[in-house]
Amino acid sequence: MKRIIFLFFLVTFVSHSKDTPFNFLRHSGSARATALGGAFVSIYDDPSALFYNPASVGSTNSKNFSLTFFKHVLDINSGSASFKKKFEKIGHFALSGNFTNYGSFERTNTDGQIIGSFTANDFSFGVTYSNLLDTNLYYGATIKFISSNIDKYSSFAIAFDFGLLLLIPEKNTSIGLAILHAGTQLKTFDTNRESLPIDLRVGISHRLRGLPLLLNFNFFNLADYTKKFLDKFLKFSIGGEFILSDYLHLRVGYDNNLRKYSGTSKSKEFIGFSAGLGLKINEFNIDYSIGQVGASAIFHKFSIYLTL
Numbered sequence: 001m002k003r004i005i006f007l008f009f010l011v012t013f014v015s016h017s018k019d020t021p022f023n024f025l026r027h028s029g030s031a032r033a034t035a036l037g038g039a040f041v042s043i044y045d046d047p048s049a050l051f052y053n054p055a056s057v058g059s060t061n062s063k064n065f066s067l068t069f070f071k072h073v074l075d076i077n078s079g080s081a082s083f084k085k086k087f088e089k090i091g092h093f094a095l096s097g098n099f100t101n102y103g104s105f106e107r108t109n110t111d112g113q114i115i116g117s118f119t120a121n122d123f124s125f126g127v128t129y130s131n132l133l134d135t136n137l138y139y140g141a142t143i144k145f146i147s148s149n150i151d152k153y154s155s156f157a158i159a160f161d162f163g164l165l166l167l168i169p170e171k172n173t174s175i176g177l178a179i180l181h182a183g184t185q186l187k188t189f190d191t192n193r194e195s196l197p198i199d200l201r202v203g204i205s206h207r208l209r210g211l212p213l214l215l216n217f218n219f220f221n222l223a224d225y226t227k228k229f230l231d232k233f234l235k236f237s238i239g240g241e242f243i244l245s246d247y248l249h250l251r252v253g254y255d256n257n258l259r260k261y262s263g264t265s266k267s268k269e270f271i272g273f274s275a276g277l278g279l280k281i282n283e284f285n286i287d288y289s290i291g292q293v294g295a296s297a298i299f300h301k302f303s304i305y306l307t308l
Helices: 002-013 023-027 031-035 047-051 054-059 229-234 256-261
Strands: 065-071 077-087 091-108 114-134 137-150 153-168 173-187 199-207 213-219 236-243 248-255 273-280 284-292 298-306
Touching (some): 023 091, 023 137, 023 173, 031 047, 031 248, 047 054, 047 065, 047 091, 054 137, 091 137, 114 153, 137 173, 229 256
Antiparallel strands (some): 065 077, 065 298, 077 091, 091 114, 114 137, 137 153, 153 173, 173 199, 199 213, 248 273, 273 284
16 A cells, blocks of 8 residues: 555656647546546546546446547547446456547648548557455556557557545545556657656545535646646646436536636636536436637537446
8 A cells, every 4th residue: 555655656756748649548538527627536436437547446336337429629529438347256347448530631742732631540448457455445457558540650559547546435525546547659650759648646525514515626637747846736626516406416617727728818718617417317327518628619528327
């Protein structure tokens, strides 16, 4: 346990560049996660939470399948899926995948004449294992195989996610720690080797007593390079989930890093803010989120949850 915690702190102090062709890995969350501003590392009993913390797989007892579709600007689309199954005396396993398709691009010659078209896409596939480390303390790890493709050029990588999730039922609280996308490039686009977007996340969730509200607070991207060490902690997100009834949840979120670095000072509007609804039915759940990430870029995301 002490070695795991030491690893988290080591990644915090060793900065990494965020220039990478695999940044699509940072945007694989569900509609619920997006509505909560990405404050999801300490969420439990949600099959899509494994994209933020693989330890969450061991805590999933209700729906075991999630599917998300994300409509970007222009003809860019992405999505993700996860499926979890428990094996007695062995532990909890999950399969997951996410993709981004960037649409079609015009191919031109040196004179600027259109001579055809080409496409670009990213894809990853992961296998997760999770189990109890101690009472109410879950651990988990994911191995991921990653592919990035542009026309006839491609790059492949392998990465690992590691996480811890502590549930404190008597306090209505959960605490999560995760290192995501730690790995290496196996095949490069050219002769230049590029890094993966390693991400250190720490967060807490707390359900208020006497109020139907789940509060979530996360630090994220703590492994990214910053000129000043304390600037790392400006990358935080806050989310609130209001339980209006057994069937309807209202969610709002705020991403401080997105707010700080997207848009000009005169065009901030609702950049960094997000909201969403969750509809719970016996057979399945439906989630929707909306968020603004630029002056004219408003994104919509849909997720469904089933028991398979």
